[in-house]
Amino acid sequence: xxxxxxxSKSYGxxxxxKNIQLTFQSGKVYGIVGENGAGKTTLFKxxxxxxxxxxxxxxxxxxxxxxxxxxxxxxxxxxxxxxxxYLQLMCNARMVELKQVDAKxxxxxxxxxxxxxxxxxxxKKLALLGIxxxxxxxxxxxxxxxxxxxxxxxxxxxxxxxxxxxxxxxLVSSHIFSTLRDTCDEIILLKNGEIAxxxxxxSFDLVENEMKKTMIGNKIEQLELK
Amino acid sequence: MKYYFQLQTIxxxxxxxEAGFNPLFAAIxxxxxxxxxSFFLFKYVDRAPYIFSGIAFFxxxxxxxxxxxxxxxxxxxxxxxxxxxxxxxxxxxxxxxxFLLCKLEFILTGSLILITCTSFLMRFGFxxxxxxxxxxxxxxxxxxxxxxxxxxxxxxxxGLTCIAMMYDNYNLGVFxxxxxxxxxxxxxxxxxxxxxxxxxxxxxxQFLGYKIRIGLIYATSLVLPILIALLVFYLSNWWVTLAFxxxxxxxxxxxxxxxxxxxxxxxxxxxxxxxxxxxxxxxxLIFIFPYFYGRAKNALTVFxx
Numbered sequence: 001x002x003x004x005x006x007x008s009k010s011y012g013x014x015x016x017x018k019n020i021q022l023t024f025q026s027g028k029v030y031g032i033v034g035e036n037g038a039g040k041t042t043l044f045k046x047x048x049x050x051x052x053x054x055x056x057x058x059x060x061x062x063x064x065x066x067x068x069x070x071x072x073x074x075x076x077x078x079x080x081x082x083x084x085x086y087l088q089l090m091c092n093a094r095m096v097e098l099k100q101v102d103a104k105x106x107x108x109x110x111x112x113x114x115x116x117x118x119x120x121x122x123x124k125k126l127a128l129l130g131i132x133x134x135x136x137x138x139x140x141x142x143x144x145x146x147x148x149x150x151x152x153x154x155x156x157x158x159x160x161x162x163x164x165x166x167x168x169x170x171l172v173s174s175h176i177f178s179t180l181r182d183t184c185d186e187i188i189l190l191k192n193g194e195i196a197x198x199x200x201x202x203s204f205d206l207v208e209n210e211m212k213k214t215m216i217g218n219k220i221e222q223l224e225l226k
Numbered sequence: 227m228k229y230y231f232q233l234q235t236i237x238x239x240x241x242x243x244e245a246g247f248n249p250l251f252a253a254i255x256x257x258x259x260x261x262x263x264s265f266f267l268f269k270y271v272d273r274a275p276y277i278f279s280g281i282a283f284f285x286x287x288x289x290x291x292x293x294x295x296x297x298x299x300x301x302x303x304x305x306x307x308x309x310x311x312x313x314x315x316x317x318x319x320x321x322x323x324x325f326l327l328c329k330l331e332f333i334l335t336g337s338l339i340l341i342t343c344t345s346f347l348m349r350f351g352f353x354x355x356x357x358x359x360x361x362x363x364x365x366x367x368x369x370x371x372x373x374x375x376x377x378x379x380x381x382x383x384x385g386l387t388c389i390a391m392m393y394d395n396y397n398l399g400v401f402x403x404x405x406x407x408x409x410x411x412x413x414x415x416x417x418x419x420x421x422x423x424x425x426x427x428x429x430x431x432q433f434l435g436y437k438i439r440i441g442l443i444y445a446t447s448l449v450l451p452i453l454i455a456l457l458v459f460y461l462s463n464w465w466v467t468l469a470f471x472x473x474x475x476x477x478x479x480x481x482x483x484x485x486x487x488x489x490x491x492x493x494x495x496x497x498x499x500x501x502x503x504x505x506x507x508x509x510x511l512i513f514i515f516p517y518f519y520g521r522a523k524n525a526l527t528v529f530x531x
Binding site: 048049050052063065066070072076078079080081082084085086088089090092093094095112113114 | 357358363364365366367370371374375416418419420421422424425426427528529531
């Protein structure tokens with residue numbers, strides 16, 4: 001479980017997150033949605049401890065970061081490091097032994113090629129694999145579906161469901177609402193750094209409608225398409 | 227090319243000003259330091275020309291990296307980007323070459339220029355996408371990445387060791403040992419993304435200890451052939467050989483902690499200068515190492531609380 005209390009974050013005078021109160025239970029998947037700049041990635045970075053913040057973040061496993069797998073939107077790779085070595089690095093970092101790496105390569109990545117030569121989707125899949133082989137208790141997936149092919153999208157959805165089944169806590173952000181509908185127990189709508197809505201699976205339509213209303217509105221009409 | 231170097235002049239002037247120095251004064255100061263340190267090295271340190279050449283070569287390797295090469299290649303037409311890179315290296319080499327020529331070290335001067343040019347040209351021959359096998363995959367990334375980047379440089383250094391043994395030149399053997407360590411230090415020029423450090427479930431002390439331990443083990447494995455050759459062929463000098471090894475590894479350890487003292491930025495100019503000053507006076511490492519270690523602990527606490 002992860003509990004955020006009065007979490008606020010500002011860059012200079014700009015308040016990016018305002019008094020966020022959230023509890024993430026074990027065995028549940030939470031979808032974080034919102035426009036670009038709503039504060040999703042900042043929220044994830046605060047939870048990971050990569051950003052300073054005001055307020056408190058507590059977890060049942062301490063320190064939280066040692067049990068957290070963080071998939072950021074654009075994973076970083078060195079020029080001359082192979083996929084296999086990247087996975088080794090991720091395991092070394094958490095003192096986990098890397099076993100049967102080829103069997104675990106469910107995305108069929110060319111592990112002996114340099115990771116920096118991978119396509120955007122392959123890079124994302126390698127980064128995802130990297131945090132999965134660490135066997136974390138908590139997972140944050142920031143836009144896991146971006147740039148990934150349809151087969152891998154389906155696989156990622158199944159991975160998230162499996163993690164949930166294993167009692168892990170999973171936070172996912174996505175701009176593809178249908179993927180959240182398939183995986184999440186709760187969806188949290190962030191707007192200007194605040195929680196605009198927090199609903200469970202029965203009320204996902206409410207969030208989707210709210211997003212359509214506020215984010216799309218009559219913008220299509222403004223195009224005057226003929 | 228001219229405009230590029232004008233921009234570099236402006237860039238360095240800004241850096242000096244930001245560090246609180248007048249650019250002209252700083253330039254005069256640096257030249258004075260260089261001349262003073264060079265005379266000191268040649269007067270008081272054994273095998274000074276080799277150490278001096280090693281430092282010169284090491285500095286030329288600092289002038290280029292992948293992102294810079296890519297930028298220059300994509301910005302300038304034809305081979306101009308490559309010419310600029312090579313010109314930068316020659317610029318760095320110039321004061322060393324002048325000094326070596328003044329000391330009548332003609333063969334060493336020629337070798338230095340040749341190795342610099344060859345290493346620069348060979349780098350492009352190995353910049354393809356195929357992965358080069360490395361014995362350092364168990365503990366990525368510095369040695370795995372660095373070895374692939376600079377393995378071609380290690381081969382002629384090992385060749386130098388063979389020549390040293392064949393012609394009974396102990397100094398050249400020691401030079402090749404130090405050259406390998408200089409190459410290894412260069413492995414640590416790559417600064418990783420913050421997430422790579424954050425990922426470690428270690429305390430700061432454990433993390434730095436792990437980095438230093440892996441660095442020392444892998445560096446020793448790379449110098450091992452040279453070390454064995456020196457110990458076998460020059461057994462009476464065993465303590466001098468081991469002393470050079472210890473000093474080299476002390477420099478490596480200091481460079482590792484200096485890197486993390488500046489993290490997530492690169493080692494800055496002043497810190498680089500501090501390390502350079504230790505080259506003729508390695509005893510200073512006793513004070514410099516704890517200084518950088520303390521700073522590294524502060525810098526890493528954010529990522530490894």
